[in-house]
Amino acid sequence: xxxxxxxxxxxxxxxxxxxxxxxxxxxxxxxxxxxxxxxxxxxxxxxxxxxxxxxxxxxxxxxxxxxxxxxxxxxxxxxxxxxxxxxxxxxxxxxxxxxxxxxxxxxxxxxxxxxxxxxxxxxxxxxxxxxxxxxxxxxxxxxxxxxxxxxxxxxxxxxxxxxxxxxxxxxxxxxxxxxxxxxxxxxxxxxxxxxxxxxxxxxxxxxxxxxxxxxxxxxxxxxxxxxxxxxxxxxxxxxxxxxxxxxxxxxxxxxxxxxxxxxxxxxxxxxxxxxxxxxxxxxxxxxxxxxxxxxxxxxxxxxxxxxxxxxxxxxxxxxxxxxxxxxxxxxxxxxxxxxxxxxxxxxxxxxxxxxxxx
Amino acid sequence: xxxxxxxxxxxxxxxxxxxxxxxxxxxxxxxxxxxxxxxxxxxxxxxxxxxxxxxxxxxxxxxxxxxxxxxxxxxxxxxxxxxxxxxxxxxxxxxxxxxxxxxxxxxxxxxxxxxxxxxxxxxxxxxxxxxxxxxxxxxxxxxxxxxxxxxxxxxxxxxxxxxxxxxxxxxxxxxxxxxxxxxxxxxxxxxxxxxxxxxxxxxxxxxxxxxxxxxxxxxxxxxxxxxxxxxxxxxxxxxxxxxxxxxxxxxxxxxxxxxxxxxxxxxxxxxxxxxxxxxxxxxxxxxxxxxxxxxxxxxxxxxxxxxxxxxxxxxxxxxxxxxxxxxxxxxxxxxxxxxxxxxxxxxxxxxxxxxxxxxxxxxxxxxxxxxxxxxxxxxxxxxxxxxxxx
Numbered sequence: 001x002x003x004x005x006x007x008x009x010x011x012x013x014x015x016x017x018x019x020x021x022x023x024x025x026x027x028x029x030x031x032x033x034x035x036x037x038x039x040x041x042x043x044x045x046x047x048x049x050x051x052x053x054x055x056x057x058x059x060x061x062x063x064x065x066x067x068x069x070x071x072x073x074x075x076x077x078x079x080x081x082x083x084x085x086x087x088x089x090x091x092x093x094x095x096x097x098x099x100x101x102x103x104x105x106x107x108x109x110x111x112x113x114x115x116x117x118x119x120x121x122x123x124x125x126x127x128x129x130x131x132x133x134x135x136x137x138x139x140x141x142x143x144x145x146x147x148x149x150x151x152x153x154x155x156x157x158x159x160x161x162x163x164x165x166x167x168x169x170x171x172x173x174x175x176x177x178x179x180x181x182x183x184x185x186x187x188x189x190x191x192x193x194x195x196x197x198x199x200x201x202x203x204x205x206x207x208x209x210x211x212x213x214x215x216x217x218x219x220x221x222x223x224x225x226x227x228x229x230x231x232x233x234x235x236x237x238x239x240x241x242x243x244x245x246x247x248x249x250x251x252x253x254x255x256x257x258x259x260x261x262x263x264x265x266x267x268x269x270x271x272x273x274x275x276x277x278x279x280x281x282x283x284x285x286x287x288x289x290x291x292x293x294x295x296x297x298x299x300x301x302x303x304x305x306x307x308x309x310x311x312x313x314x315x316x317x318x319x320x321x322x323x324x325x326x327x328x329x330x331x332x333x334x335x336x337x338x339x340x341x342x343x344x345x346x347x348x349x350x351x352x353x354x355x356x357x358x
Numbered sequence: 359x360x361x362x363x364x365x366x367x368x369x370x371x372x373x374x375x376x377x378x379x380x381x382x383x384x385x386x387x388x389x390x391x392x393x394x395x396x397x398x399x400x401x402x403x404x405x406x407x408x409x410x411x412x413x414x415x416x417x418x419x420x421x422x423x424x425x426x427x428x429x430x431x432x433x434x435x436x437x438x439x440x441x442x443x444x445x446x447x448x449x450x451x452x453x454x455x456x457x458x459x460x461x462x463x464x465x466x467x468x469x470x471x472x473x474x475x476x477x478x479x480x481x482x483x484x485x486x487x488x489x490x491x492x493x494x495x496x497x498x499x500x501x502x503x504x505x506x507x508x509x510x511x512x513x514x515x516x517x518x519x520x521x522x523x524x525x526x527x528x529x530x531x532x533x534x535x536x537x538x539x540x541x542x543x544x545x546x547x548x549x550x551x552x553x554x555x556x557x558x559x560x561x562x563x564x565x566x567x568x569x570x571x572x573x574x575x576x577x578x579x580x581x582x583x584x585x586x587x588x589x590x591x592x593x594x595x596x597x598x599x600x601x602x603x604x605x606x607x608x609x610x611x612x613x614x615x616x617x618x619x620x621x622x623x624x625x626x627x628x629x630x631x632x633x634x635x636x637x638x639x640x641x642x643x644x645x646x647x648x649x650x651x652x653x654x655x656x657x658x659x660x661x662x663x664x665x666x667x668x669x670x671x672x673x674x675x676x677x678x679x680x681x682x683x684x685x686x687x688x689x690x691x692x693x694x695x696x697x698x699x700x701x702x703x704x705x706x707x708x709x710x711x712x713x714x715x716x717x718x719x720x721x722x723x724x725x726x727x728x729x730x731x732x733x734x735x736x737x738x739x740x741x742x743x744x745x746x747x748x
Contacts, residue, residue, distance in 0.1 A: 060714060064705075064709065064711070067707045071708060072657050072707075074619055075618070075619050075622055075623075075657065299588070299712075300711055302711040322657060324658060324711075325658060
């Protein structure tokens with residue numbers, strides 16, 4: 001909480017009477033547009049992996065992580081305009097898991113948009129999820145920003161429809177890491193056609209924010225930190241002046257800039273993944289811009305998990321990570337360098353050992 | 359090997375702390391063979407700040423100040439009112455009673471071994487005993503003074519105090535300020551240190567007869583299934599039974615869960631307006647339950663309070679920051695329930711990660727309680743009150 005605290009204190013020191021009625025990380029909400037009524041922030045919770053044991057029993061750790069994120073998001077002042085959920089609400093896509101996750105999420109006092117994750121999808125290909133949360137891909141406009149939600153975790157039809165004797169086995173095969181039976185994620189032709197048509201209606205000066213579960217860039221195939229048709233999506237987004245892609249799935253802080261597109265990952269509430277660079281049994285392309293998170297202290301069961309709230313500043317996104325039992329981090333778009341940058345950890349000399357030895 | 363090492367260490371500890379130790383009246387002071395009944399067995403060296411060294415005269419002065427009821431608005435409250443040596447340096451009440459019968463919001467922590475705390479108060483809002491000891495005088499529900507001036511008026515004019523402050527600090531008149539008073543009290547408190555419990559003789563001296571069989575079983579629960587030792591730490595050569603960290607363990611905050619958004623915001627607004635944290639948390643029950651959040655403003659600290667030492671815990675009922683649990687058995691049951699009392703109540707959203715149902719049997723719970731009763735220092739063993747653990 002340090003950075004948030006300090007910013008807030010600074011604000012309170014100078015804010016005087018303005019400070020009344022504005023408490024939590026209010027000072028981080030920057031001007032998005034000249035018109036103050038257009039300022040906004042939204043919260044982002046992701047990768048809860050609610051896991052059913054049997055009967056009414058669910059894995060307590062994952063429940064607690066999501067419950068806490070929801071409770072903390074409800075403390076944001078001023079209130080965020082909406083909340084995103086970044087996918088993998090469930091672990092094995094069952095109705096029990098999706099229902100239980102939706103119940104925990106219902107404590108949010110905000111409108112929520114959901115992104116599909118592979119753990120939500122591969123049991124019934126999103127049928128029950130759609131009943132709870134709406135279409136698998138769609139777009140919406142909010143205060144001058146065009147938001148796009150994609151289902152980026154589909155794969156080849158042959159794998160999805162012809163390969164597995166049961167839906168349960170299909171789900172489990174896709175849930176594994178380093179699984180030779182797995183298959184790379186992709187947005188797919190159907191959605192690419194829809195995306196092109198959707199973007200055709202948007203002015204190139206309109207800021208675009210794309211939500212996907214997998215990174216719309218290629219980082220590490222073995223763990224599906226990967227989207228097979230990433231380049232084709234990037235090409236569709238190329239004409240626009242300001243584009244941000246925000247993805248879940250990786251359970252760690254990553255950021256990158258490819259041409260006009262800024263990439264940011266969000267945290268999981270369930271558990272942390274290591275960085276692929278620390279494992280790298282196959283070629284990996286962890287973005288050079290990314291400064292790794294410091295390693296989780298195993299004493300703290302929630303360390304290296306968390307959630308984030310996101311400010312739309314001048315059409316670019318700034319991510320404010322709330323990390324349990326750890327120093328909060330802020331990744332902001334640097335207007336001079338034209339890419340996202342960590343507010344605190346950037347110089348090599350300021351890094352600490354737990355960041356180098358993840 | 360361990361015994362040899364520990365014996366050496368025990369002597370070293372004793373040597374380091376002799377200044378503090380020699381001030382205590384009682385058997386330790388006159389014992390011709392202190393290495394055998396070392397009252398500091400199981401403790402690390404007492405940390406003493408460089409700018410406030412222990413001296414016998416300073417400790418005696420602190421002792422006098424600690425017991426002086428004149429330092430309150432109606433002449434009825436001294437430090438010792440709530441930190442009574444006969445009650446394990448607590449008051450054995452759920453929450454402390456100040457002047458005019460006013461009650462605060464928190465359970466008086468024991469002074470015994472407070473010298474080892476890395477922060478003071480349940481929410482750690484003061485870093486040391488010097489800072490802590492100034493606060494209760496001017497808290498509206500404790501000693502109730504408007505400011506420290508009445509104390510200074512007394513210590514600057516009372517002949518005994520004048521002589522003592524001149525001797526200890528070489529100050530008098532206007533040069534004698536509240537820092538001198540708090541330093542003397544802190545020095546006295548640093549002399550209230552006690553190890554040498556049955557556990558210490560068992561664990562650090564290898565005396566297998568020091569713990570009963572039930573207590574030995576309880577020790578295994580403490581280390582393993584009970585998961586107590588994660589926070590109530592035991593080191594290789596000493597044991598403070600606290601990690602000096604802050605956790606939300608589902609006490610207090612459970613009752614205000616629906617109110618947290620409103621309370622957190624209202625508290626921060628009041629703080630931004632210049633509100634005093636010490637007064638706010640002790641005079642408003644609901645704000646008090648925000649815990650260390652009141653100090654850090656951090657989500658992590660919502661409903662979180664300091665891990666207390668378990669040394670002499672049998673003397674200091676009732677338990678928890680709000681005194682809401684009457685017995686050690688109720689405390690263990692609360693943890694066994696996964697951070698709720700009664701069982702089945704709603705777990706609060708900010709509960710610390712390590713708190714979860716333990717699946718202890720009733721026999722294991724009783725063993726654990728028996729173990730905690732083996733943490734009473736020899737020098738206090740006779741003074742255990744009737745309200746102690748069952």
